[in-house]
Amino acid sequence: MKTAVIGSTGYGGAELIRLIEGHPHLELAMLISTSQAGDALSQAYPHLRHLAYTFQELDIAQIGQEAELVFLATPPGVSGELTPQLRAQGKLVIDLSGDFRLKDGRSYEDWYNRKAAPDKWLAEAVYGLPEWFAEEIRTADLIANPGCYPTATLLGLLPLLQHRMIDQRALVIDAKSGVTGAGRKVDQSLLFSEVNENLRPYKVDGHQHIPEIEQAAERLAGAEVRVRFVPHLVPMNRGILVSLYAPMLHKYTTTEVLHMYEEVYEDAPFVRIVESGWPSTKAVQGSNFCDIGVHVDERTGWITVLSVIDNLMKGAAGQAVQNANLRMGWAATAGLMQSPLFP
Amino acid sequence: MKTAVIGSTGYGGAELIRLIEGHPHLELAMLISTSQAGDALSQAYPHLRHLAYTFQELDIAQIGQEAELVFLATPPGVSGELTPQLRAQGKLVIDLSGDFRLKDGRSYEDWYNRKAAPDKWLAEAVYGLPEWFAEEIRTADLIANPGCYPTATLLGLLPLLQHRMIDQRALVIDAKSGVTGAGRKVDQSLLFSEVNENLRPYKVDGHQHIPEIEQAAERLAGAEVRVRFVPHLVPMNRGILVSLYAPMLHKYTTTEVLHMYEEVYEDAPFVRIVESGWPSTKAVQGSNFCDIGVHVDERTGWITVLSVIDNLMKGAAGQAVQNANLRMGWAATAGLMQSPLFP
Amino acid sequence: MKTAVIGSTGYGGAELIRLIEGHPHLELAMLISTSQAGDALSQAYPHLRHLAYTFQELDIAQIGQEAELVFLATPPGVSGELTPQLRAQGKLVIDLSGDFRLKDGRSYEDWYNRKAAPDKWLAEAVYGLPEWFAEEIRTADLIANPGCYPTATLLGLLPLLQHRMIDQRALVIDAKSGVTGAGRKVDQSLLFSEVNENLRPYKVDGHQHIPEIEQAAERLAGAEVRVRFVPHLVPMNRGILVSLYAPMLHKYTTTEVLHMYEEVYEDAPFVRIVESGWPSTKAVQGSNFCDIGVHVDERTGWITVLSVIDNLMKGAAGQAVQNANLRMGWAATAGLMQSPLFP
Amino acid sequence: MKTAVIGSTGYGGAELIRLIEGHPHLELAMLISTSQAGDALSQAYPHLRHLAYTFQELDIAQIGQEAELVFLATPPGVSGELTPQLRAQGKLVIDLSGDFRLKDGRSYEDWYNRKAAPDKWLAEAVYGLPEWFAEEIRTADLIANPGCYPTATLLGLLPLLQHRMIDQRALVIDAKSGVTGAGRKVDQSLLFSEVNENLRPYKVDGHQHIPEIEQAAERLAGAEVRVRFVPHLVPMNRGILVSLYAPMLHKYTTTEVLHMYEEVYEDAPFVRIVESGWPSTKAVQGSNFCDIGVHVDERTGWITVLSVIDNLMKGAAGQAVQNANLRMGWAATAGLMQSPLFP
Known part of the structure; x- marks a missing residue:
């Protein structure tokens, strides 16, 4: 084609x-x-x-x-x-x-x-998050490929909303991105000497990915969702880690929640549920995978979801090709099954 | 001496x-x-x-x-x-x-x-956080120097608790540290090739700094505090950034809260309130400063506090010397006024 | 297979x-x-x-x-x-x-x-540098895959020796490697905090890749070759850059030498001659390419050759697969034409 | 003042x-x-x-x-x-x-x-390299502070020229610098994503520090000096390592040459001769030290000198203050004895 x-x-x-x-x-x-x-x-x-x-x-x-x-x-x-x-x-x-x-x-x-x-x-336009909106994508002629932060966030969040497991009014999303997320923009704040050995939040007063996250979250929640979202710039090239915090509505164990995620993503070739250890950005570098880990804190009744992607792959170009595959009826993994580059 | x-x-x-x-x-x-x-x-x-x-x-x-x-x-x-x-x-x-x-x-x-x-x-033993417990430190013979995460967290959090501004039952602390925080331990997970170009959470199921944070927080809150605390390992040598999220009990503007912080830390030579832009770890590298920024999100009524230190300085050795200065009656800044090393 | x-x-x-x-x-x-x-x-x-x-x-x-x-x-x-x-x-x-x-x-x-x-x-055993010893490799049953430094060095050096262009008695090889070259060895000197923001030579008094370089160089030079070779550890994961210096025996321009390299490597799918700008390790990251640049310094009559590879690919696993392809009569590029991962 | x-x-x-x-x-x-x-x-x-x-x-x-x-x-x-x-x-x-x-x-x-x-x-103007030209600096009113590469190079090279130990016609200087050496220039080639995980030579066809090195070298050599000098950009903020190669005119052991360096720099508070191990840039980070190591290769009769500085300190601001101290008759180390920041 x-x-x-x-x-x-x-x-x-x-x-x-x-x-x-x-x-x-x-x-x-x-x-x-x-x-x-x-x-x-x-x-x-x-x-x-x-x-x-x-x-x-x-x-x-x-x-x-x-x-x-x-x-x-x-x-x-x-x-x-x-x-x-x-x-x-x-x-x-x-x-x-x-x-x-x-x-x-x-x-x-x-x-x-x-x-x-x-x-x-x-x-x-159809929102191109294949794991959740495949039916619409299959017949779409204009596909809006999701943002990098929304991709990592929604793949971690939507199962909890779908299963009504959390109080979506107290959602906190602490997001961290490698520097390629800012593109190839020639700006002093993105010079090597300014970014290297440095960690800093940015757009603390509002990032344009917030309404995108809320719009998709509300489809699953069936209710208004307003998130606190703060992005941080990490001294590395690729990778996004989203740490998501919310109070649970009922008592679940970490194991129960992991099983739920396993079921939700049973047929999703690019989502890997992390049952032992925690996700890390390097484990998906250069690949289209999204790795998701979960922890229920029994002291506080809150859940933590950890979701990682390569921002240029599952967060951009990889997902775009995945959408093309889905739309054209090709194998979901066509051209996309490169193993991550490690280290 | x-x-x-x-x-x-x-x-x-x-x-x-x-x-x-x-x-x-x-x-x-x-x-x-x-x-x-x-x-x-x-x-x-x-x-x-x-x-x-x-x-x-x-x-x-x-x-x-x-x-x-x-x-x-x-x-x-x-x-x-x-x-x-x-x-x-x-x-x-x-x-x-x-x-x-x-x-x-x-x-x-x-x-x-x-x-x-x-x-x-x-x-x-007296808990050696000089900005908050100076009276006790001045006469102490055994000073317990705070942990790196608690130092960054408490300097950002205690003003809010002291002024009863937040609901301490929904506190989220997302903490990020450079690799020296793990010490000079010879371990595969700390090899350069494993850490570089990698971001990962660790001890998601419980870090020993949690009770230390809660103990000091409760002194100011006058109530039980249970925090969700997740640390992350960032590919850089030095620096801690703590991002703290909580719902506010009343309506305040960012400016009002900043003024409150300015007042609280008026006589604290090592705390710098960031009124323009956001704190970054590099801005305190090699120094004993703690930089604190604040943002009130009017859409959601939550506050975000951002607090950075050099984990080996204000988070360890620098604070230890600051405690010695306080205990001995020397100038608070004796031997500690190195400007940060930038870049 | x-x-x-x-x-x-x-x-x-x-x-x-x-x-x-x-x-x-x-x-x-x-x-x-x-x-x-x-x-x-x-x-x-x-x-x-x-x-x-x-x-x-x-x-x-x-x-x-x-x-x-x-x-x-x-x-x-x-x-x-x-x-x-x-x-x-x-x-x-x-x-x-x-x-x-x-x-x-x-x-x-x-x-x-x-x-x-x-x-x-x-x-x-046959020395498995396919660009130079293909005939032997095609029938070999025991292939000794070259070291990472020798691969980058020899691909840059052998054309000059073959064409008798340099005085091989005054060869200087200054080699720089990313940290994966040291393997996954758990050693204090390879901890992130020790390597990051650090550049250091090592094995200055003798590296085991010296005799390997000399042995192959002598086959092309038809004379004894003794090289000064100093490796350096660079704070990055992947990549080797070899900077090679030698006095030229006759006057050539940079353009003439580049043409010679183009001819020598005309049929070598993994060698790319860099005619504009200079090679950089990132341009071959994750790929089996070797990029080579050349400069003749007319002030001094010396030539500088700059050769880069990904040490885990052309310097190890990629070349091993390339040798398998050659030995089995498959396309040279089978399974090896991934574009480099950038950035 | x-x-x-x-x-x-x-x-x-x-x-x-x-x-x-x-x-x-x-x-x-x-x-x-x-x-x-x-x-x-x-x-x-x-x-x-x-x-x-x-x-x-x-x-x-x-x-x-x-x-x-x-x-x-x-x-x-x-x-x-x-x-x-x-x-x-x-x-x-x-x-x-x-x-x-x-x-x-x-x-x-x-x-x-x-x-x-x-x-x-x-x-x-007087060339402000205090370890070699102190007499002139003491009375100068216009001091030309040396470049970063010349400082590291000359401190390593001049003892050999002064003692007529090397053939200066075959000098090779392979220089490596952190990114602050390029200043705070906003340029695509200096963006974090371009530099990080990348090593590359630059100005291979001529760097303006060459005549500066040759001018000072000729004063000591009493003969024309023409150097091959290639700088490389290393993914770190601070630090220069110069690796210098030359054929020796007579037989010396590494130990003999080290003793010569010790004597030459006996009264130089900022030069540290490295007798065990090799110099590394991190060991001088944030300080005004220059660490020098030496190795005589008995196989080839060549010497390798390794010299490291912090390019912003001994390579710029630190040396400028050292020149001020010398000119004003203050202690050489006034305001300059910060220990290096490690790690």
């Missing part, structure tokens, strides 16, 4: 290229970058110097002729403009940006501080 | 040596290490090869003759045995281990899984 | 498992570990918890029945004992240790400080 | 502030930054939020009134313009940039690609 990647000079774009190159059914037909059109791929990404691609200008008509599937790995606002044009040409669109994740345009405008895409397209 | 350091081959011991060397009133009289007695200091710590010390055997009688102040940076259980002997000789003891922090011996035995020190000595 | 891995609990072993799992012609039949026999693979390597293998005891007879190809990723001396037994059963052996790399048993004994394998087997 | 720092927003500037704050004879009178004039120091450097300084505009007349000693930590070319004005006011100037290090203006223009300072001032 001929595939175009728009916004291919970011880290998510580079990861998409790596995955498409190794995928049995996808073929990389066009690499589009408005900022580096005309450059060889290896100028932006020397690690890919064995591949002979050149970045192309954005030309919707040409995409119409040369590609069937389009991945958008673009900054906020870009996809909101391009997607209607691509859909008008009948292309299947998988959007890795946040432009189509929120159903409510006003919420998007509040949290992203920019104009939302038209309601019609927000309504058409 | 002639000073002995027992257990001087760990990271905390090395940091004590660095501080004592630069202190106007302390003189390093004895370096004691049972495991490396007879070795030059530079064999264990090549960075100190300009200092000509040799590790000595433990000999209580000799300490009696050669030192007035003894810092114990020993593994759990050692101080519980040595301290009564040192006190019997009239020495001033500052213990960096956990052996004298808990007033209740049974609690110690539950959490540390070893025999507690005799009740008499547990009763004599 | 049924494959056994002996010594599968080290980092090289784990990388072999990852590669065999994704290889079109290899099947992992036996995982052998004397130290962890009976354990699940996921106990040693949680990142592989989606694979259901169990470590087995070493049982030569059983290997005889269940495997055709044996990879040995064992400590020095082990392979020297096991290989004759495995060869006696007609198994194809690829040895990742140093036991069969040196043709001269006395040299092995000098540098490795242990007894060499019998001369008969040293004579049978 | 009232001191001004110009260019105080870079890492070198921040380190100067830290040192001046702790110095017994220096007082920080003015912090000058053209880019951040009017800002509080803590906006650029939150780790210094306990200090209440504000950046000021550059105003030569005001400096004339308020300061006696001026440190310039400015980008190339700036000092060349400001220094004559400051000297005209009779100020003592210590310049941390490269503008006054080369005696030959044409060489500066070749290597720095910008106009040199007037010959008169180049002639007046």
Whole structure:
């Protein structure tokens, strides 16, 4: 299937290229970058110097002729403009940006501080979390690939909401991310010397992934969910760990809860329940896995859920390919069963 | 004042040596290490090869003759045995281990899984958190230096409890530490290749610093406090960040709470309230500072407190020297006003 | 082809498992570990918890029945004992240790400080550097997989010797390695806190890879080669960079030398000549590539060659699989064309 | 002594502030930054939020009134313009940039690609390497503080040249630096995700520190010196390691050479000769020490010298203060005897 990647000079774009190159059914037909059109791929990404691609200008008509599937790995606002044009040409669109994740345009405008895409397209878009919304994804033509934090959070949280095990009014989500989560943005705060040997919270007063988490959580909870969510920047390249805390509504043991998770994710090839030890980000590095661990604290009656992903894989490019697999009826794991790179 | 350091081959011991060397009133009289007695200091710590010390055997009688102040940076259980002997000789003891922090011996035995020190000595020991318990420390002869996590946690938490601002029954403490917090223990899980590019929780089912936090919190709260506390290992050498979450009992703005913290710590030279931006571990690296930031989330009515220290300084050796200064009536900042090392 | 891995609990072993799992012609039949026999693979390597293998005891007879190809990723001396037994059963052996790399048993004994394998087997072994010794490898039954430093060094050096471009008597090899090069050895000097934010030389007075480099270099140089070789430990997990310095015998431009390298490695799918910019270890991370850059300094008449590999891939497991491909007549790139993981 | 720092927003500037704050004879009178004039120091450097300084505009007349000693930590070319004005006011100037290090203006223009300072001032400037040129520094009014690489290189190299022990025509200098050596420049190649887990050479075709090394080396060698010098970027914040290789002119043992170094540096409080083990960058972190190790390879007759410094201390701000101490007749170690921060 001929595939175009728009916004291919970011880290998510580079990861998409790596995955498409190794995928049995996808073929990389066009690499589009408005900022580096005309450059060889290896100028932006020397690690890919064995591949002979050149970045192309954005030309919707040409995409119409040369590609069937389009991945958008673009900054906020870009996809909101391009997607209607691509859909008008009948292309299947998988959007890795946040432009189509929120159903409510006003919420998007509040949290992203920019104009939302038209309601019609927000309504058409399907939230691409395959473990929970597979039915909708199978027939979707516009798939909003989830954010990295929401992916790790929701895979850990939704089983508890579905089973009415926790009081969702006292949810605390303490999230930690490697630095690639910020993209390839050239900013003083992301320089090596500033980040290395440093741990710091950021966007403590509000991160745009909050409404995305709440929207999906409310579908399962059947009630309003308002979360406390604080992200932290960790001196490492890849990986997200979400630590989730909530009071339990009834008494359960850790073992009982683990069994529940095992059942919920029985058919999910990328979710691994951790029964011995605890999840760690390195154990999923470079892979599409999400590892989940659980602990019920009997002293306090609270549960802790620990969920890890590689933010560029299950948190971005890997999940996008997983959505493509699901939509096209291919094996869920096609092109995605690389074992993690360790160490 | 002639000073002995027992257990001087760990990271905390090395940091004590660095501080004592630069202190106007302390003189390093004895370096004691049972495991490396007879070795030059530079064999264990090549960075100190300009200092000509040799590790000595433990000999209580000799300490009696050669030192007035003894810092114990020993593994759990050692101080519980040595301290009564040192006190019997009239020495001033500052213990960096956990052996004298808990007033209740049974609690110690539950959490540390070893025999507690005799009740008499547990009763004599004073908890050495100078910003809160200065009166007691000024006359104490046995000072239990707080743990690294409790120090960062309590400096952030106690103002809220003192002012009855939060519901202490729903406290969540998500703690993150650099790797020196684990000491110089030779263990596979602490190898560079295992820790680097990795983030992982540990002791999710119970960390021995929990009762220490609760004991001090209850003094201020005047009520039972039971905390959810999960520590995480971060790929960096130094630094602790504690992220504390709690529901507020009344409506306050972030600014109001910041003012309250400013007042509480007005005379505390090592606590810096962060009014713009957020605390980061690197901003206190190598120093005795504790930086505290606060955010009230008006959507949910919860408060987030962010507290950072250098675990080897304010979390161990620096605080020990601060306690010595307080006890001896020296300037609080004597030997401790190094600016942080950045970057 | 049924494959056994002996010594599968080290980092090289784990990388072999990852590669065999994704290889079109290899099947992992036996995982052998004397130290962890009976354990699940996921106990040693949680990142592989989606694979259901169990470590087995070493049982030569059983290997005889269940495997055709044996990879040995064992400590020095082990392979020297096991290989004759495995060869006696007609198994194809690829040895990742140093036991069969040196043709001269006395040299092995000098540098490795242990007894060499019998001369008969040293004579049978073929040095498995596919880019240079493919003819011999194609018919070999005992392949001595090169060391990580020799691989990076020789791929950079041999073209210069073959073309008689440098004075090999003044060769300087300054080598730098990530920490996985030291294996999973539990040693104080490899703890995170000791290695992180630290750069240090080691084995300055002699590294066992020196005679291996000299032996292969002499085959191409047709003369004695004695190298100055100093390895350094770099605070990162994976990657080797070798910086090679030598006086040129005649005047060449950088461009001329680059063309020579291009020609030499025209048919080598894993060698990428870097014509713009310089090689970097991250550009080959997780892949079997070796990137080589060159600079002729016209001020001094010396050449600098810069060669990078992933020490666990082209420097160990990847090259072992490449040797298997070559020996079996499969495509050189079978199971090995993963793009590097970046960042 | 009232001191001004110009260019105080870079890492070198921040380190100067830290040192001046702790110095017994220096007082920080003015912090000058053209880019951040009017800002509080803590906006650029939150780790210094306990200090209440504000950046000021550059105003030569005001400096004339308020300061006696001026440190310039400015980008190339700036000092060349400001220094004559400051000297005209009779100020003592210590310049941390490269503008006054080369005696030959044409060489500066070749290597720095910008106009040199007037010959008169180049002639007046004294090269501030205290261990070798103390006599000149004691009476200098314009001190050119050496570059980081030249400092580490020359301290290791000059004893060998002084004693005519090596053939200086075959010198190889392989240099490795932490990332702060590049300053606080906001550049994609210095982003955390690009540098972390990466090792790469840079400026292989010529670094501006080459003529500086050669100029000082020739003073001791009494002959032309042309060095091969390749710098590498190491994923750590601080530290330089220079590995120096040269053929020896006569037979010496490692022990003999070590004794020679001991004698040469007998009165140098910041040079520590490493007799057991090898130097490592972490052993000097945050300090003004230079650790030097030596190895004579009897197989090849070459010597390897290993020299480490903290690039922001002995390689910049620390050495600048050392020069001030020497010039003013204060103790060499005044304000500079901090033990290294470990780990």
